[in-house]
Amino acid sequence: MMKVRISATIPEDIIKKFDEICNELNYKNRSNAISQALYEFIIANKWTKQEGxxxxxxxxxxxxxESENLTEIQHDYNDIINASMHIxxxxxxxxxxxxxxxxxxxxRQLFKxxxxxxxxxSAKIVTSAY
Ligand code: NI
Known part of the structure; x- marks a missing residue:
């Protein structure tokens, strides 16, 4: 696979934590680790383009x-919400x-x-294979 060189400006504390994890996981170089992290980002965000x-x-x-607003939105989407848990x-x-x-x-509309x-x-969505 052809590779490209990129340049990015990243907050120091983030790259520091990233490098620490790379060390713990025995990554030989930062490029491999960044490449895998980007791939995981793509997989994690596949739902943004998914059909069906x-x-x-x-x-x-x-x-x-903010509980009230959150509940109100959920009532508008009761056709796609199976359950919700409040902690x-x-x-x-x-x-x-x-x-x-x-x-x-x-x-997607609900999540947005x-x-x-x-x-x-914090707002996260995890989707499973259908
Ligand atoms: Ni509460």
Whole structure:
């Protein structure tokens, strides 16, 4: 496979942590590790282009005061939400795990709405093979 040289500007602490993990995992060079990390990024984000049906889970970490908005959005998507689990992480923070199953387009729409909520700390989606 042809290789290309790229140049990127990355925060120091991120590359430091990256190199530490590379060391622990015995990567011989940074390029191999970056190449694999990029490939995993591509796989993890395949859902953004996927057609047909997808099943998976959405994980949202958010301040408890946003609970109402989060619940309201979920009610609008009850056709693709199978279940949701609310975990109180601390007095202020909550984690919501939402199981989804349905048309990829609609799942993407839901995820974008949730991610767009104010004060969201983290939003992730994990999809499984269908
Ligand atoms: Ni809570």
């Amino acid at each position: 049906k997808i099943a998976g889970a959405i994980l949202i970490t958010y301040p408890h005061k 109180h992480l601390s007095k202020e923070q909550c984690l919501e795990i939402i199981a989804v199953n349905g048309e990829a387009k609609r799942v 709405k949730l991610r767009g909520l104010k004060n969201i700390l």
